[in-house]
Amino acid sequence: MKAKTYSTVQVAKMLGISWSTLHRWIESKNIQVPPVQSLGGVHVRLWTESDLEIVRKYKAEHYRKKPNRKKPKKRSR
Numbered sequence: 001m002k003a004k005t006y007s008t009v010q011v012a013k014m015l016g017i018s019w020s021t022l023h024r025w026i027e028s029k030n031i032q033v034p035p036v037q038s039l040g041g042v043h044v045r046l047w048t049e050s051d052l053e054i055v056r057k058y059k060a061e062h063y064r065k066k067p068n069r070k071k072p073k074k075r076s077r
Contacts, residue, residue: 005046014052015059022055031058 006014012022025031032054034045047055 003048005048006052008045008047011047011052011055015056017059017063021063025055025058030062031055 008022009019012019015022026033032051034047034051036043037046038044
């Protein structure tokens, strides 16, 4: 039986980060990523549970969600 695999977008959602954050980590080579595969002419990364754990560990050690930068609304009197 094949191990369950996930797309890059699914991995980002599972970890509670944006796709762009995950992509930035990949581009800066901060995490090991699975090789690109071709499925029906589309190039994708198929992430396994062990790949997911690597990213989860990196997130725990390095990721801090920035506080919301919106200014509070002024109260009307």
